[in-house]
Amino acid sequence: NAGVTQTPKFQVLKTGQSMTLQCAQDMNHEYMSWYRQDPGMGLRLIHYSVGAGITDQGEVPNGYNVSRSTTEDFPLRLLSAAPSQTSVYFCASSYSTELNTEAFFGQGTRLTVV
């Protein structure tokens, strides 16, 4: 059981470039989300989705787009990379939105924008 798979694991971008961080889960989870982790700030929610075709903004959505065409996939797009987007990105999924539902995380993508 693969769980939540993120690709790539590492990426270096030049300022202004665009790219897509991939996230796939094989647990048939309805809820998926993207976080970024920065030192001293914990994990901050970028975008989330409660099901295919439904997405919404989190705490820090600027500069990122998402779509959810299938239950399994939830890609995160950086439109025009900026050095401020240098971070570690985590995708997470859970089988429901109930309070006690554990979130399963991918291994993370370390992104550096130069």
Added chain:
Amino acid sequence: AQKITQTQPGMFVQEKEAVTLDCTYDTSDPSYGLFWYKQPSSGEMIFLIYQGSYDQQNATEGRYSLNFQKARKSANLVISASQLGDSAMYFCAMRENSWGKLQFGAGTQVVVTP
């Protein structure tokens, strides 16, 4: 406003001793869930323990226990009999409603010494 506060950026603890990691939260929602995650140096996020706002007893999972003081809005994690493998970053997180969003604190870095 910061919803989750972890006031200890870092802690040293000797092997076999107990350690308490502080977490306070802010919510006006009577229904919420509190989580603790562990992030070792390898980077993955590992779910440790959950406490619901209506749970009558403090949660326990093996060597992990949660000291839940609802009136004080605190949910401190206690790790008993620390092991070298407990060295990691620990995050407290809260889910306030059924929309599934997890909000994280800044984390506490724990180093266990022999």
